[in-house]
Amino acid sequence: MSLLGLVWANLFRKRTRTVLTLLSVMIAFLLFALLQAVSVAFDGGVEVDGTNRLVVGGKYSQIDQLPYSQKQQILSLDGVDKITHTSWFGGEYQDPKNFFAKFPVDPESYFEVYSELDLEPAGALERFARERTAAVVDISLAQEYGWEVGDVIPIQGTIYPKNDGTRLWEFELVGTFSENGEGSDFPLFLFHFEYFNEATLFGADQVGNWTLTIDDVERADEIANQIDALFENSSDPTRTTTEDEANRQFARQLGDMGFITTMIMSAVFFTIILLTGNTMSQALRERIPELAVLKTLGFTDSTVLFLVLGEALILCVLGGALGAGLAMFMGPGMSAALEGVFGSFEVTPDIFVIALGLSAAVGLLIGLLPALTAQRLAIVDAFRRG
Amino acid sequence: MTAAVVCRGLEKTYVKGREQVPVLTGINLEIEQGDFLALMGPSGSGKTTLLNLIGGLDHPTGGEIEVEGQSLGGMSNKALARWRSENVGFIFQFYNLLPVLNAQRNVELPLLLTKLSRKQRQANAETALEIVGLADRARHKPGELSGGQQQRVAIARALVADPRLMVCDEPTGDLDRDTADEILELLQMLNADHGKTIIMVTHDPRAADHAKRTLHMDKGKLVTAGALA
Numbered sequence: 001m002s003l004l005g006l007v008w009a010n011l012f013r014k015r016t017r018t019v020l021t022l023l024s025v026m027i028a029f030l031l032f033a034l035l036q037a038v039s040v041a042f043d044g045g046v047e048v049d050g051t052n053r054l055v056v057g058g059k060y061s062q063i064d065q066l067p068y069s070q071k072q073q074i075l076s077l078d079g080v081d082k083i084t085h086t087s088w089f090g091g092e093y094q095d096p097k098n099f100f101a102k103f104p105v106d107p108e109s110y111f112e113v114y115s116e117l118d119l120e121p122a123g124a125l126e127r128f129a130r131e132r133t134a135a136v137v138d139i140s141l142a143q144e145y146g147w148e149v150g151d152v153i154p155i156q157g158t159i160y161p162k163n164d165g166t167r168l169w170e171f172e173l174v175g176t177f178s179e180n181g182e183g184s185d186f187p188l189f190l191f192h193f194e195y196f197n198e199a200t201l202f203g204a205d206q207v208g209n210w211t212l213t214i215d216d217v218e219r220a221d222e223i224a225n226q227i228d229a230l231f232e233n234s235s236d237p238t239r240t241t242t243e244d245e246a247n248r249q250f251a252r253q254l255g256d257m258g259f260i261t262t263m264i265m266s267a268v269f270f271t272i273i274l275l276t277g278n279t280m281s282q283a284l285r286e287r288i289p290e291l292a293v294l295k296t297l298g299f300t301d302s303t304v305l306f307l308v309l310g311e312a313l314i315l316c317v318l319g320g321a322l323g324a325g326l327a328m329f330m331g332p333g334m335s336a337a338l339e340g341v342f343g344s345f346e347v348t349p350d351i352f353v354i355a356l357g358l359s360a361a362v363g364l365l366i367g368l369l370p371a372l373t374a375q376r377l378a379i380v381d382a383f384r385r386g
Numbered sequence: 387m388t389a390a391v392v393c394r395g396l397e398k399t400y401v402k403g404r405e406q407v408p409v410l411t412g413i414n415l416e417i418e419q420g421d422f423l424a425l426m427g428p429s430g431s432g433k434t435t436l437l438n439l440i441g442g443l444d445h446p447t448g449g450e451i452e453v454e455g456q457s458l459g460g461m462s463n464k465a466l467a468r469w470r471s472e473n474v475g476f477i478f479q480f481y482n483l484l485p486v487l488n489a490q491r492n493v494e495l496p497l498l499l500t501k502l503s504r505k506q507r508q509a510n511a512e513t514a515l516e517i518v519g520l521a522d523r524a525r526h527k528p529g530e531l532s533g534g535q536q537q538r539v540a541i542a543r544a545l546v547a548d549p550r551l552m553v554c555d556e557p558t559g560d561l562d563r564d565t566a567d568e569i570l571e572l573l574q575m576l577n578a579d580h581g582k583t584i585i586m587v588t589h590d591p592r593a594a595d596h597a598k599r600t601l602h603m604d605k606g607k608l609v610t611a612g613a614l615a
Contacts, residue, residue, distance in 0.1 A: 001491045001507075003498055009486040293482045296443060297496045297543075298471020300464050379443045 003303075007310040010287070018315070021279050025319025025362075026326070028272045029355050033327030034334070035261040036354065037347045041185075052217045053113065054224055055246035056210035059237035063088075065206035066236050073230060079215050079223045084109035087208035089196070090159035091169065093145070093189075100141055102155060102189040103208075104196035107136075113211055117177045121149065124175025128192070135171035135191040140183025142176045149173055155189075163201045211243065269362065277366045280312050284370040291374050292382030305375035312367025313360060320359025324352045388455055390551055390583040391417040391440055397448035398435050398606075409435045411606045413449070419550070422577040422584045424597035431603040433587040434555055440585060441474050441553040442466045454550060471499045475544030475582075479556035481536040483528040483543075489515060490524040493542045500547070514542035517580075518572060534565035541572060545582070552576065554586040558593050570596040 001009075012018050056074065058064025065087070075083050089102040107129040111117060119125050119136060128134045135153060147153065150173065157167040171191050197204045214223050224240035231238045284291075291304055299307075324347070331347035396413035399406050410432045417423055425433045438444040439451055442458050451458050454473055461469065470476075483492045493511040502510065515521045518538040528536050537557060544552055554573065558566035574596055576582045586597060594600045602610045 001487070001494055001498070002504070005491075006487075006495075006498070009484075009491075013486045289482060290484055293478075293484070294495070295467065296441075296470065296476050298467050298469075298499050300467045302464075303499075380438055 003307065004310070007307055007314060010307070011311045011314060013283070013287075017279065017283075021276055022315060022319050022322075024275060025272060025316055025359070026323040028268045029320040029323025029359055030327050031268055031323075032265055032358070033324040033347050033351050033355050034330070035264060036351045037327070037331065037345055039258050039261045040348070040351070041345045052213050052220075053243040054212050054214060054220060054227075054240050055243050056212070056227055056238045056240045057208070057246065059228070059239045062208075064236070065203065065208060066210065066238065068205040068207060070210065070231065070236070070238075074210060074212060074227055077223065077226055077230070079219050081213040081215050082109060082112050083210055083212040084113040085193070085207035085210050086110075087193075087196075087203075087206070088159075089155075089157070089191075091155040091157050093153065093155055098145070100138075100187055100189055102191065104193040105190050106193050107134075107190075110190065111177075113213055116179050118179070118181075119175050119177045121175060124149075127174040128190075131172065131174065132192050132195040132198075133171055134174040135189060136175040136177055137173065137189050138183050138187035139176040139178040139181075141187040141189060142173070143183070144187075147173050149175060153189075160196070160203055161201045162199045164199075165201075169199075209246070273362060273366055276312075276315070276362075277369070280308075280315075280366055280370045283311075284308065284374060288377065288382050291377055292379045295377065295379045295382075301375045304377070305371045308374040309364070309367040309371040312370070313363035316359045316363030316366065317356060320355050320362075321352075324355035327355075328352055388419060389416045389452075390419045390421065390454060391415065391585070392452040393436075393440070393449065394451075395449035396436070396439065396446055396451055398432070398439060398444070399447045409606050410439070410446075413606075413608060415601070415608060417583065417585065419583055420577070420581050422574065422596075422598040423586065424594035424600040425585065425587045425603060426589065426591070426594055426600055427603035427609075429589075432606040433603050436603070437553050437555055437585060437587050440551075441476060442470045468499075471496055471547065473549050473551060475547070475549045475552040477537070477540050477544050477552065477554040477557045479559040481528070481533070481540045481560075483536055483539055485528050488525050488527050489520060489531065489539045489542075492528070492539055493546050495543060496547045510546055511542070514546040515539070517545065517576075518542045532565075533561050534568060537561065537565075537569050538572065541569070541576070545576060545580070550581070550583055552582050552584045554584065556587055556589065558588070558590060563592075566590075566593065 056066070056070075058066060071083060071085070074080055084106055086103040086105055089104055091102050092098065093100070107125060111119060111125055119128075124136060128136050137147065141147070153171050153173055155169045155171065157169050161167045162169065214220060220242060227240045228238050291308075294304055294307070295301070327347045331345070335345040393413050393415040396410055396415070397408070398410040399408045401407070413436060425436065427433050435444070439446050439458075440453060442453070442461070446459065456469065458466065458469070484495070487495070490508070490511050493514050494507050497507040497510060500507075512521060512524065515524055518541050520535060520538050520542065523531060523535060523539075528539070531539065552573075557573070558569050561569060570593055573584055573586070577584050577598075584597075586593070588594055600610075601608055
């Protein structure tokens with residue numbers, strides 16, 4: 001037997017109570033790890049390469065459409081290099097669960113602005129620009145749905161019906177795009193804006209956002225202010241931000257996941273700390289004479305403190321490791337189910353390490369008061385109370 | 387021969403609220419090495435308090451106390467803990483074994499504070515259990531042992547670190563007569579064969595008969611011969 005063995009034996013003195021407490025800690029950290037992965041997935045979706053890109057959207061809401069006529073006015077501003085646009089099309093592919101974003105775009109300007117994207121096969125951009133019903137997709141989408149160049153992909157227009165009264169939009173896949181050979185966490189389906197503009201029942205000559213490149217990153221604020229000032233008194237005022245911020249705002253439309261995660265976990269940990277802390281205190285009260293015996297045998301006050309603290313630490317760290325470990329085990333399955341919603345959902349080793357650190361902190365917090373009580377215990381008083 | 391225990395003018399006063407309650411007043415006592423002393427007296431006479439002071443479980447309010455030539459008066463709690471682990475074995479009325487550990491591990495507890503290897507600790511614990519006649523119950527937990535067997539385990543725990551002094555607080559108070567006699571004979575054997583100095587608090591005159599000498603206490607004072615002049 002060792003001191004650790006003594007801690008372990010004491011921890012399981014009431015097996016049922018300890019197992020139930022362990023389960024509650026484990027579930028708390030399972031929740032933590034999964035929610036943390038969700039939060040990271042949301043944040044991960046807004047990491048972009050283009051630091052020289054600005055996004056112009058409606059001032060009051062991201063669903064406000066902007067007139068196509070703004071394009072030339074923005075382009076005429078000093079410092080603006082290239083401009084393209086995107087619009088939220090909605091739409092469903094076969095099943096509402098098959099979620100991915102579909103944007104009508106101007107092919108040439110889009111791939112000029114997003115120059116980090118590589119289109120394949122050769123000549124795909126020319127075909128995309130030339131053929132009105134052409135579409136290109138992120139390589140990860142093509143892989144997920146087994147699409148190949150030449151396939152006709154039917155999309156039901158959930159927001160935009162066609163002006164012939166039907167809702168079926170059909171596109172021919174002419175290429176796939178990727179960045180350094182890898183698909184995006186937020187994969188896109190891009191089709192020709194002119195096709196959309198001509199065929200839609202409403203919403204023609206409007207775009208959702210302008211995305212533009214600027215010559216000088218240092219002038220980003222200045223140019224953004226100029227654009228917003230330009231349309232301030234028009235019927236379509238704008239709000240211009242960096243692309244990074246725009247994407248973050250987009251993610252926030254679904255809720256501030258960081259805040260939601262923090263609130264849920266605060267409630268969970270508050271409950272866990274109260275419950276486990278109460279359990280530890282109760283376990284300590286039951287063992288006052290035994291702690292006095294240990295001190296009688298020569299265990300110092302500090303050793304007794306560490307023995308009691310060790311129990312809380314082991315309980316919480318074990319629960320944390322089991323919970324976060326289970327989350328990692330569940331991660332791949334959940335990732336497959338949630339990929340379309342969250343982009344990349346993964347319980348990473350970083351989350352596991354954070355969970356371990358947090359569980360140790362919770363263990364210290366829970367164990368500190370009982371441990372200090374045990375440390376201060378006077379032998380004679382303890383025997384008298386026992 | 388060096389005295390095992392020397393008390394000079396030993397005093398202990400407890401404070402209850404604003405009231406000061408003197409429990410020991412001016413105890414003068416000398417106990418020789420290898421003695422087996424029974425301390426008797428009515429409840430509240432200060433027997434256990436004196437035993438606690440000799441065993442280094444509590445600090446005196448006044449006077450001096452020396453055990454095995456070492457003054458305990460000025461020792462810190464930490465130093466006192468270390469001193470106890472090396473010099474004193476404790477036996478209680480209600481055995482005070484840890485219910486989560488089996489007999490061998492209970493006996494091994496004091497050795498966790500030493501630098502002995504795991505094998506050595508186990509071997510010493512087995513030897514101590516053999517001395518008290520419980521080698522065959524080493525894997526049993528306290529709840530699976532009778533009162534007498536539990537007290538034997540407690541005695542094995544008290545002697546496993548080979549202290550020269552053993553202090554016993556009513557060691558037979560929770561046992562029937564026959565079992566009590568067995569325990570007392572075991573203590574006699576440890577005193578006679580292993581040279582342990584034993585101080586035993588008891589209410590029972592028959593238990594005291596097993597000691598080499600008996601001192602009586604009343605109202606915080608020694609009332610019979612044996613005290614220092």
